Amino acid sequence: MIAICSAMKEALIGVDIDGKKGQCNLDPSCKHSENILPKLDSLLEGLGTTLADNDVYAVVVGPGSFTGIRIGISLVKGFCAGKDLPVLPLSSLGLMAYSYCKHNKPKEGFCVVMNALSGLYFFARFDKEGNMIGKEELIKAEDLGKERCEVVSLADEKLTDVSVFPTAEELLEYAEKERKKKKFVQANQLQPIYLRKSQAEVSLEQKKVKIS
Secondary structure, three states: OEEOEEEEEOEEEEEEOOOEEEEEEOOOOOOHHHHHHHHHHHHHHHHOHHHHHHEEEEEEEOEEEEHHHHEEEEEEEEHHHOOOOOOEEEOHHHHHHHHHHHHHOOOOOOOEEEEEEEOOEEEEEOOOOOEEEEEEEEEHHHOEEEEEOOEEEOOOOOOEEEEEOHHHHHHHHHHHHHHHHOOOOHHHHHEEEEOOOOHHHHHHHHHHHHHO
């Protein structure tokens, strides 16, 4: 398996091919578009394996960075071009929940939140085992304050007192956990989870309103 997450500031790559395992957390100051592929090539070379040896891909499809999500999905689609390989879509909030459960072993359900900018947040509820309840949502800041359960956020966003810092190793572990559920799709069926409009779309709509 090759697992990729580019939906957050720090891109993550995990590889587990024929028992050869490797992980890489990319420098958040570097552009995902310029660094993921070279880092993956370097990782595979160091493990003595190639893309041709891989039998399944996992990719985080959101929510998160619009550009980052597109980069991850595009890479996997490119890798799978002309091949009938299964692909496992992953949730960024699900990855955060996995990281939280791994280090804290919660005794009850909790919530996960990520900054969606403009006073909005990507949000999802999970049971104590880290299984998502319902689907990812887009909520307002005032709604977040009404939640009574433990709310978990990314360490670099500092939205709540409880935070996680997902690693490439955890990405691979989470992908293996989700793999057992066998919710595979073909690469051409991958759909991003945006939940909100991009800033460019919002700006364009605002311009149209002013003109009218």
